[in-house]
Amino acid sequence: MKLKKGIPLIDQHDQSGFWGGKFGGSFIPETLKKPVEDLTEEFKKLRKDKRFIKKRDYYFKNYIGSPTSFVKLENLSSHLGGAQIWAKVVSEANGGAHKIYNATVHALLCKAMGKKYIVGDTGAGYAGKMLSMAAKKFGLKCKIFMGAKDIKRQKPNCDAMKKNGAVIVPVYSGSQTLVDAVSECMRYWVSNCDNTHMCVGSTVGPNIFVKICGWSTAQISRELKDQLKSEFKKIPKKIKLINCVGGGSSAYGFWSEFIDFNKKQIELIGVEAGGPEKSNLHAAPLSRNAKIGVLHGAASYICQDNEGQINETESISAGLDYPGVSPIHCFLKDTKRARYTHATDEEALNAHVMVTKFENLNPSLEPSHAFAEAIKIAPKLSKDTIIIVNSCGDAKKDRDILKERLGKN
Amino acid sequence: MVSLINKAFKKAKDSKRPALLTYTVAGDNTKKKSLDILKSISAHADICELGFPHNTPIADGGQIQTSAYRAIKNGIKINDIFAIAKEFKLSKKTTPIILMGYYNMIYQYNENNFLKKCKSSNIDGLIVVDLPYPENKSFSEKCKRKGINFVQLVSPTTSDKRLKKIIRDSHDMIYYISMLSTTGGKLKVSPKKILQNYFKIKNQNKSKNVVIGFGITEKTIKSLKKADGLVVGSAICKEISKSIKNRQNAVTNVTNVVRRLRNKIK
Numbered sequence: 116m117k118l119k120k121g122i123p124l125i126d127q128h129d130q131s132g133f134w135g136g137k138f139g140g141s142f143i144p145e146t147l148k149k150p151v152e153d154l155t156e157e158f159k160k161l162r163k164d165k166r167f168i169k170k171r172d173y174y175f176k177n178y179i180g181s182p183t184s185f186v187k188l189e190n191l192s193s194h195l196g197g198a199q200i201w202a203k204v205v206s207e208a209n210g211g212a213h214k215i216y217n218a219t220v221h222a223l224l225c226k227a228m229g230k231k232y233i234v235g236d237t238g239a240g241y242a243g244k245m246l247s248m249a250a251k252k253f254g255l256k257c258k259i260f261m262g263a264k265d266i267k268r269q270k271p272n273c274d275a276m277k278k279n280g281a282v283i284v285p286v287y288s289g290s291q292t293l294v295d296a297v298s299e300c301m302r303y304w305v306s307n308c309d310n311t312h313m314c315v316g317s318t319v320g321p322n323i324f325v326k327i328c329g330w331s332t333a334q335i336s337r338e339l340k341d342q343l344k345s346e347f348k349k350i351p352k353k354i355k356l357i358n359c360v361g362g363g364s365s366a367y368g369f370w371s372e373f374i375d376f377n378k379k380q381i382e383l384i385g386v387e388a389g390g391p392e393k394s395n396l397h398a399a400p401l402s403r404n405a406k407i408g409v410l411h412g413a414a415s416y417i418c419q420d421n422e423g424q425i426n427e428t429e430s431i432s433a434g435l436d437y438p439g440v441s442p443i444h445c446f447l448k449d450t451k452r453a454r455y456t457h458a459t460d461e462e463a464l465n466a467h468v469m470v471t472k473f474e475n476l477n478p479s480l481e482p483s484h485a486f487a488e489a490i491k492i493a494p495k496l497s498k499d500t501i502i503i504v505n506s507c508g509d510a511k512k513d514r515d516i517l518k519e520r521l522g523k524n
Numbered sequence: 525m526v527s528l529i530n531k532a533f534k535k536a537k538d539s540k541r542p543a544l545l546t547y548t549v550a551g552d553n554t555k556k557k558s559l560d561i562l563k564s565i566s567a568h569a570d571i572c573e574l575g576f577p578h579n580t581p582i583a584d585g586g587q588i589q590t591s592a593y594r595a596i597k598n599g600i601k602i603n604d605i606f607a608i609a610k611e612f613k614l615s616k617k618t619t620p621i622i623l624m625g626y627y628n629m630i631y632q633y634n635e636n637n638f639l640k641k642c643k644s645s646n647i648d649g650l651i652v653v654d655l656p657y658p659e660n661k662s663f664s665e666k667c668k669r670k671g672i673n674f675v676q677l678v679s680p681t682t683s684d685k686r687l688k689k690i691i692r693d694s695h696d697m698i699y700y701i702s703m704l705s706t707t708g709g710k711l712k713v714s715p716k717k718i719l720q721n722y723f724k725i726k727n728q729n730k731s732k733n734v735v736i737g738f739g740i741t742e743k744t745i746k747s748l749k750k751a752d753g754l755v756v757g758s759a760i761c762k763e764i765s766k767s768i769k770n771r772q773n774a775v776t777n778v779t780n781v782v783r784r785l786r787n788k789i790k
Contacts, residue, residue, distance in 0.1 A: 131659065142627055142654040144583040146704055149681035288589060289579060301582045306705045308681065409628040410580060412654070422602055423632035425580045 118450050120375045124367070124443050125329040132322030133414070135449055138442035141321040143412045147301075150308040155323045157228055162330065170223065175334055178252065179215050182338035183207040185346065185503075190473035191490075198355075198496035200489055201503045202476060203339050205365065210245045211509035212479070213332055213365040214316065218245035220331040221314035222253045228312060234258045235314040236300040238265055238293030238361070239434030239481065240272025240512055242316030247281035257281040260300040264291040265433045272512045290427045293361075293437045297411050317362025318441035321412035325441060332368025335505065340372045352380060353500040355492070358507070359484040360385040360401065360455065361434050363441035365507040370453070378452060385444060386484045388430035389457035396429035398436050401448050401455040410439040416448075431460035431516065432480035434508065458487035464520055466490055467510065479508035480516065528620040528648050529673050529696045532570045533733040533752055541789050542749050543570035545735055546782055547624065547757030549591040550574050550608050551600025552764055557774060558595070559608050561764070564779045566619045568786040572612075573651065573755065576605050576625035583653045585708035587758035590765055602633055606645040613646040622649035622675065635663060639670045649673035651699060657690045668695060675699050678725055680713075691728050699755070700725055702738045702748075708758025711739035715747035722751055742784055749789045756785055 116135040119127050128134045132141050143151060161167040175181040184207060188200045205213045218235075225233045233255045237243030243259035250257035259276055263285045266273055276283055284303075289295040297315070304313040315324035318332075343350050356373060358366035366385050373381045387399035397403060400416040408417040410425060418426040418438040430436040447453040458466070463480055466487035470476055478486060485504045493502055510517065536543035546569040552558050566572055577592035577600060584592065609621050623642065630638045630652065642650065650667060652660065657676060664674035676694040678687060679701040691698065700722055703713040718736060726734045736748055737755030748754055763781050767774035 140659065141656075142659065143656060144653055144679075145656050145677040146583075146679040146681050146701060148656055148679075148686070149683060288593070294580065298580050298582050302585070302706045305583055306709060309704060406632070409626075409631055409654070411582065417628075419628070419632070421632065423626075423629040424578065424596065 116449050118374065118452055123333070124371060124374055124446070125326045128322060134442050134446040137407065138415055138445040139322050139325060139413050141412055142409045142414070143321050144305055146305050147308060151321055151323055153228070154224070157224060158323060158327055161224065161227060167223070171220065174219050174223070175216070179209045179219060180207060181334060182342065185339060185342040188474050188476070191470060192493070194473055195490060195493045197494040197498070198500035198502045199498065200493055201501060202506045203335065203369065203503060204476065205335055205505055205507045206478070206509040210241070210248055211511060212241040212245070213335060213368060213507045214241040214245040215248070216331040216334055216368065217316070217328045217364060218242065218249040218314065220327060221246070221312065222249035222255060224327070225255055225312035226253055230310060230312040232256045232258070232307070232311040233314060234260065234300055234303055234311055236260045236293065236296040236316050238296065238316070238436055239432065239479070239508070240265065240269035240276070241434060241508060243281070243283070244272045244275045246314055247276040247279035250281065251279045258284055258303070260284045260286055260296040260303065262286050262290070262292040262296045265293065265296070268516060269433055269512050271514055292428070293433065294425060294428070301411065317364040318367050318443060319362045319411060319413060319439060325413070325443060328364050329367045329371065329443065332364050333371040335365070335368040336370060336372035339369070339503070351501050353497070354381045355384055355500065355502045356381060357384045357386065357485045357489050357502060358505045359435060359481045360387050360440060360444060361398065361437050361481065363444040365505055367441065367443055369505040374452060383447065383453035384488060385453055385455040386488045387455060387457040388432055388435035388484060389459040389462070390429045392459045392461045394429065396427065397457065398428035398430045398438065399457040400438065400440050401444060402457045413442050415439050415442045415445045431463060432484065434481040435484065456488060458484040462487040467517070468521065476506060477510045478506045479510040480513050481508050482506045527673060527696050528618060529571065530733065531618070532620050536570050536753070542751050543735070543753035544786050544789065545569065545571045545573055545753050545755040546760055547573040547575060547755060548760055549577050549588065549595050550605040551577065551595035551598060552591040552761070553594050553768060554598055555600065555604050555608060559611055560775045561778050562608070562612050563615060564775050565782040566616050568779070568782045571620045571622060571753070573622045573624050573757070574605065574609060576602060576623055576629055578626040578629060581626060583706055585706040585758060587708040587761040587765070591761040602629060606641050609647055610645040620648035621646070622651060622673070623647055624651040625653065627652050627655045635666060639666055639672060642672055643670050647672060649675055649697065651675045651677070657686070657693065661693065664693065664695070673697060677701060680704060680721060687725065688728065691725065691732065694732060697733045697735060698725060700734055700736050702736050702740070705738055707738055709739050711744050715744065718748060719750055726752070742781070742788065745785055746788045754789065
């Protein structure tokens with residue numbers, strides 16, 4: 116298993132859609148074969164279409180607000196000592212998180228395919244909120260599938276979805292979280308694929324959805340590459356790019372331009388959800404050695420039992436609370452290009468507290484997992500090491516959880 | 525050698541009716557109960573599909589999900605499912621049994637071990653919902669070598685070009701999904717339209733047995749009786765749920781449903 120240079124990772128799969136010969140693919144019911152093939156054809160065509168690219172860039176700039184800023188966290192760095200800590204503040208994007216990139220591209224694809232309805236899944240509510248925004252922007256009718264447990268814990272995002280005119284469909288099956296929302300969304304698509312487009316909220320699902328999402332979020336690292344060059348004159352010698360990993364869409368977007376670099380120069384670190392400290396439950400298939408399995412149309416490392424039943428996961432962060440992970444991250448793990456670890460709920464909370472205390476930054480619980488790792492390793496590293504954390508979401512949505520856990524208003 | 529599945533279709537054809545295929549979930553709501561139900565309904569059904577329940581079923585509607593979750597909650601394991609099938613075949617030697625489920629469970633069990641176990645449990649066929657053509661090519665060939673029927677699925681969205689290839693690579697039975705829906709949806713396409721699509725498949729190779737499933741109930745079954753076979757699943761699972769809720773005998777109630785279904789097409 117080997118990475119190729121000069122080819123985007125999203126395109127390094129074989130004819131059957133597998134990365135490294137075993138991750139990804141399209142394990143879908145027969146009914147979805149045709150809509151998935153149509154979408155594959157359309158995407159293949161449009162990504163080479165200059166007018167479409169122009170349109171995408173126009174909306175990325177004028178609607179999403181690209182580029183998001185790249186800032187040094189001076190106070191946090193001097194408090195911890197050691198490496199310099201920087202943040203790519205992707206939460207500045209319209210809507211408050213990276214999910215807007217994928218949502219915007221899917222809305223454009225939906226329009227191009229002449230479909231009037233768009234549906235999507237959501238965990239933290241960001242994917243749903245952004246899809247509802249994009250749907251409103253482009254005049255599409257929108258339905259969002261969301262686990263009943265997540266609806267309760269991410270109320271601010273639900274309010275936003277409703278305000279944008281989307282219908283939220285609560286999912287009561289299974290653990291009532293993201294995994295069930297994705298299943299229900301796929302079921303809905305099976306029944307309505309003739310007039311409805313489906314947006315998968317992360318770099319998961321059948322091969323084509325991994326590609327579209329990765330192609331969309333890659334904007335983050337294109338910006339960062341330019342920002343690094345203008346800040347440091349050239350790409351620095353020692354960089355660590357730290358990103359939380361649930362499905363893995365923000366991490367792929369943050370890393371995609373840097374995968375070809377030597378890992379001694381640019382280390383890629385993914386931080387999964389370790390769950391509550393004194394519990395065996397987690398959502399960390401990569402760093403806690405889960406076995407390969409098939410979930411939601413793709414093969415990847417999955418939290419599951421010996422029989423192939425999907426395990427319940429637990430994380431304080433709804434956006435990371437998912438038993439599977441993107442096949443491209445499995446590929447990065449097995450080729451040893453990226454290193455994956457996890458942070459517990461408590462570590463993420465502490466990181467959130469520390470970052471907000473020292474900096475004018477309000478990372479949501481998802482990137483707080485990445486900050487936890489940065490805080491852990493920074494003191495041990497040299498001053499010329501540049502740690503960059505993707506602060507990919509804003510904590511407004513976590514208001515209720517933070518209040519409950521920290522007594523904060 | 526003629527498969528039991530082919531024999532079952534021939535028997536139905538000889539009495540000028542479609543074959544009746546039932547679907548129940550193994551272990552719903554207990555191992556013993558699901559075996560009792562299977563034995564009892566097979567008096568009226570020609571082929572029994574037995575679902576191996578998965579907790580992330582992306583193509584099943586509410587009724588089958590409920591049955592699956594109930595069975596898993598009651599502790600059903602894959603080896604129990606093989607045991608149920610084997611026990612069933614001891615008393616019903618000529619009734620074909622088809623296991624139906626999702627690929628991850630076969631993958632975790634290991635394809636070869638799974639098929640070995642199918643063979644020793646006298647399983648006649650397999651339906652794997654999320655392993656479409658051509659991804660299923662190597663597995664369906666393995667099935668063929670073991671003398672197990674791999675049932676290909678075809679849907680209203682299947683293109684003509686694809687259809688030809690699927691039929692060419694199919695074994696004795698092809699499963700036509702009546703409409704764009706998960707299992708148990710309300711029949712939203714006219715029976716006439718469904719049969720039109722059905723004959724498009726059937727006429728390509730008359731030796732294949734083509735069954736129609738999804739949305740078939742006591743109300744709709746008669747309108748589709750020109751097919752080689754008709755599958756009823758959700759309506760049966762629903763009856764099990766209802767019986768449990770009303771503290772009634774599920775075996776009797778479900779058997780009555782299947783008897784009525786059979787009477788509608790005889």
